[in-house]
Amino acid sequence: MSLSDDSLMIPHAAEERGRPTVREVAQLAGVSIGTVSRVVNEIPNVSPAVRAKVREAIGILGWKPSTVAQNMRGQASRMIGFIFSDLENPLYASMIKGAEDVLTQAGYLLVVGSSNDRPEQECSLIELFGQRQADGLIFTITDENHAEVLDSLARARFPVVMLERDVNVATAGAVTANHYEGTLSATRHLLDLGHLRIALVSGGRHNRVGRDRLRGFTDAYRERGLTPSPSLLRIDERIAEDAFGLRQTQILLSLPQPPTAILALGRHLLRGVLSACRARGVRIPQDLSLITTNDSELAELVQPAVTVIRYSAYELGREAALLLLQRLERRNDWHFSSIQVPTKLVLRQSCARI
Structure with missing residues (x-):
C-alpha cells in the first residue's frame, strides 16, 4: 500500500519540532510501536508487507533508532x-x-x-x-x-x-x-474399601493434568479386571467454574444407581460437592466416600476432614x-x-x- 501525498509533509513538521520519534514512525506506517521495534531489531515474526511499510516510513521521516537501544539489543535482560x-x-x-x-x-x-x-x-x-x-x-x-x-x-x-x-x-x-500416581493411589484406596461405583469429576482431555488423572483412574480398575461405569465419568473443560462441582454432583446423586464414592479432582470442586451432598441429606462417609485434590483449609477443617491427593505447588x-x-x-x-x-x-x- 502506498503512502498518501499528505503523509509526505510529515517530515517537514518533524524537522521543525526536532528529531523524529518512533511514535511518529508507527503512526505514519499505521502500526504499533512494538512492530516498529521488531522490524528495526530484525525479529522475524513480521509480515513482509508490514515490514515494507515500516521501512518506508523510516525513510520518509529520516528516523534513526537510538544507538543506546541498538547496543542493548541481544543483551540479557535478567x-x-x-x-x-x-x-x-x-x-x-x-x-x-x-x-x-x-x-x-x-x-x-x-x-x-x-x-x-x-x-x-x-x-x-x-x-x-x-x-x-x-x-x-x-x-x-x-x-x-x-x-x-x-x-x-x-x-x-x-x-x-x-x-x-x-x-x-x-x-x-x-x-x-505426578497426577497419574496420585489418582491411581486414590482409586485403589476406594476399591480396597469395596467401592465399585466410583465417580470421577475432573478436567477434560485437552490438558495433561486431566489426561493423567483419567489414565490413573481407569488403570486402577483395569488392574482388577474391572471397568468404570461411563455414566460416572464427569469430565469437562469448564472445571474452572465454581458451579461445576455442584452441578455434576447433583446429576450423579440423581442417577438410578448413584456412586458410592466420588473423586473430585480440581481446586474449584470441593465446595460444590459438599453443598450438593448437604442439600440431598447425603452423609460423608456413611453414604458417600469422598477424595479431593489440591489440599486446602476447607478440606482440612470441614467435618469430617476430606482425604486429599496432596502435592506442593x-x-x-x-x-x-x-x-x-x-x-x-x-x-x-x-x-x-x-x-x-x-x-x-x-x-x-x-x-x-x-
Whole structure:
C-alpha cells in the first residue's frame, strides 16, 4: 500500500519540532510501536508487507533508532516471564513464590501476567515478553492444542518451561505433579474399601493434568479386571467454574444407581460437592466416600476432614525455575526435558468401607 501525498509533509513538521520519534514512525506506517521495534531489531515474526511499510516510513521521516537501544539489543535482560491462567487460583501464588525464590537468588527479576484463560491474551503476553527481551518464560497454557499460541511459542527466542502442560514445541521443557500416581493411589484406596461405583469429576482431555488423572483412574480398575461405569465419568473443560462441582454432583446423586464414592479432582470442586451432598441429606462417609485434590483449609477443617491427593505447588514453581536456569546455561541445547513433583494420598475421615 502506498503512502498518501499528505503523509509526505510529515517530515517537514518533524524537522521543525526536532528529531523524529518512533511514535511518529508507527503512526505514519499505521502500526504499533512494538512492530516498529521488531522490524528495526530484525525479529522475524513480521509480515513482509508490514515490514515494507515500516521501512518506508523510516525513510520518509529520516528516523534513526537510538544507538543506546541498538547496543542493548541481544543483551540479557535478567528478566523471566511467568504467564498463568487464573488470578483466583491460590496454587499459582505458591508456584510464583517457588519460582521467585530461585530466580531472585540467581539475579533474575520475575514478571508475571495473567491470561484469564484467553489464548489471545497468551499470544499478546508472549509477544510482550519477547519485546522486553525476556531471557525465558514459565507458562501454563490454557489449551495445549491452540495453533496461534503454539506458533507464538515456536517463534520465541527464549527457552520456555511449561507448568502442568504438554506442548509440541522444541524449545519447551515441562514440570508437572505426578497426577497419574496420585489418582491411581486414590482409586485403589476406594476399591480396597469395596467401592465399585466410583465417580470421577475432573478436567477434560485437552490438558495433561486431566489426561493423567483419567489414565490413573481407569488403570486402577483395569488392574482388577474391572471397568468404570461411563455414566460416572464427569469430565469437562469448564472445571474452572465454581458451579461445576455442584452441578455434576447433583446429576450423579440423581442417577438410578448413584456412586458410592466420588473423586473430585480440581481446586474449584470441593465446595460444590459438599453443598450438593448437604442439600440431598447425603452423609460423608456413611453414604458417600469422598477424595479431593489440591489440599486446602476447607478440606482440612470441614467435618469430617476430606482425604486429599496432596502435592506442593511451591515445588512446582521452584522446579520450573531450576529447569529454566539449566536451559539458559545451555542456549544451544534446548532438547525436551521433563520433571515430576511427587503426589501423596493423605488419609482423613471422608472414606469408609462399604
